[in-house]
Amino acid sequence: MFETEEYELLDAGHGRKLERFGREILDRPSPAAEGMTPTDPASWRRATVRFESERGGQGEWERRTSAGSDEGEWSVRHGAVRLGLQLRPSANIGIFPEQAENWNWITDRVERMVDGGIGHAPRVLNLFAYTGGATLAAAAAGAEVTHVDSSGPTVAWAKRNAAASSLDDRPIRWLVEDAVRFVAREVRRGNHYDGVIADPPTYGHGPKGRPFKFARHLDELLEGCGALLDEKLAGPGFLVFSCHAPGFGQREAERAVRAVVPAAGGVEAVPLDLRTTGGRRLAAGVCARWAR
Secondary structure, X not given: OOOOOOEEEEEEEOOEEEEEXXXXXXXXXXXXXXXXXXXXXXXXXXXXXXXXXXXXXXXXXXXXXOOOOOOOEEEEEEOOEEEEEEOOOOOOOOOOHHHHHHHHHHHHHHHHHHHHOOOOOOEEEEEOOOOOHHHHHHHHOOOEEEEEEOOHHHHHHHHHHHHHOOOOOOOEEEEEOOHHHHHHHHHHHOOOEOEEEEOOOOEEEOOOOXXXXXXXXXXXXXXXXXXXXXXXXXXXXXXXXEEOOOOOOHHHHHHHHXXXXXXXXXXXXXXXXXXXXOOOEEEEEEEEEEEO
């Protein structure tokens, strides 16, 4: 996970979570915190900003206290990667901290490939790649990465994160693409990757407005991801699939991945949780990982 000075879940309850990202303390909605009761009500007064929702899931951030001279953008570090943060009207800020465990796992797998002498820089595909946390973790470890996201501004954000991390000279291909269509084209071209990362949304849109619906498109997406992992390759490989869809748990994630990966290797399914320093757990999705 993150070092404590970079990120900390302080409390959760009544449908909200209290988090510290570097110098800012955020009070924002969290469906997973419905039914929970805050353990330290007084701590919520420390929030520097609070998000108030409006119709359609959008809303506004209310500044409570000053966090520094430059409050528009700030950043946190995870390992070799620095990630810029912004207060967005969707309540997202450019990072999903529960993914830090996956970034550590990806770093380890890529480093094993590099140390094992597979004869080339590990080729990694990152789908629904957002602001580049997994992309930059893989690149810092020595991978050649193809970064795919449907949002041009989000890909630009990821590029800024690469520059801030001094990784903008690494071999990263930045693509504004529909992930499902890109995977299908790569399969037709006969291309393969040593590692594939996919973190699809429950619902989203491609760059030309084509919708992505988790229940409808998941099988097609994962079948394509499995086809991009060459079963004939002697070296190690990996697939990381994470999701946040309601009702889709660890068993479902494990079955979905096991159905498409090469027979060699094992699949582990783990919860993506956030934990307070006191040990309270806040659910944040699930993940299934395959490694050969």
